[in-house]
Amino acid sequence: METHKIELAKGKILEFELIRKNVKNINLTIRPDFSITVSAMPNIPLEVIYQYLTNRSNWISQRIGRFTNTKTENLIEHDFVTGESFKFLGKQYRLDVYLTTSTERVLLSEGFIKLYVRNKNKKTTKARLLDEWYREQAKIAFLESLERMYKIIENQVPSIPLLDFKVMKKRWGSCLRTKNTILLNLELIKAPMYCIDYVVLHELIHFVHKNHDSKFYELLTVLMPDWKLRKEILDQEIVLYV
Numbered sequence: 001m002e003t004h005k006i007e008l009a010k011g012k013i014l015e016f017e018l019i020r021k022n023v024k025n026i027n028l029t030i031r032p033d034f035s036i037t038v039s040a041m042p043n044i045p046l047e048v049i050y051q052y053l054t055n056r057s058n059w060i061s062q063r064i065g066r067f068t069n070t071k072t073e074n075l076i077e078h079d080f081v082t083g084e085s086f087k088f089l090g091k092q093y094r095l096d097v098y099l100t101t102s103t104e105r106v107l108l109s110e111g112f113i114k115l116y117v118r119n120k121n122k123k124t125t126k127a128r129l130l131d132e133w134y135r136e137q138a139k140i141a142f143l144e145s146l147e148r149m150y151k152i153i154e155n156q157v158p159s160i161p162l163l164d165f166k167v168m169k170k171r172w173g174s175c176l177r178t179k180n181t182i183l184l185n186l187e188l189i190k191a192p193m194y195c196i197d198y199v200v201l202h203e204l205i206h207f208v209h210k211n212h213d214s215k216f217y218e219l220l221t222v223l224m225p226d227w228k229l230r231k232e233i234l235d236q237e238i239v240l241y242v
Helices: 046-055 057-074 123-150 186-190 193-205 214-223 227-237
Strands: 002-007 013-020 027-030 036-040 085-088 091-099 105-109 112-117 162-166 173-176 181-185
Touching (some): 046 057, 105 123, 123 162, 173 193, 181 193, 193 227
Parallel strands (some): 013 036, 091 112
Antiparallel strands (some): 027 036, 173 181
């Protein structure tokens, strides 16, 4: 891996990592932490890569701008009071907090996330209740996705894997082949269902192809031709590294 710098329009300096490997095209990846990676065949001259980046400078700036805006939203510390916004399955929901003398709970109703608590001032309780609710919803949604995605690959994966999830900073999911388990990022519950399906299928394919080689992406493209679009939407919906 090599690190390079190139000057774009208006004197902007772009730093990127260059990976030489057997790929059909020059591939550009911008991560939510603003790091940039370019992969290209060993025989492609640096001048060609520089020109490629220059031609895409506007797109690069727009993409970094999107990540900046999303990251700003994600860094907002919630107080868990009425009027705050929370994401769930790709949609924004307003939080409504109610006092109750019965069971403290969270309900999704009429476009609102309704939080019933005995004490509106106990932030830790409200945070715990919402976290527990997200986990309950994740267990349902992730399992539905796994069962649906497994049907399109069951001829190549002998048995449906187990499912687990937790909060992860740098991964959407992980394939634990030795444990026959797919581990998903809890943050996925905030993304649209079709993005969750992409991550689940991605991890299922790892039971067939361990590495991200050409065969892996060929199978992914056959089973989910629009996976790149889903991944792009996912990266815009939820930012990791925060």
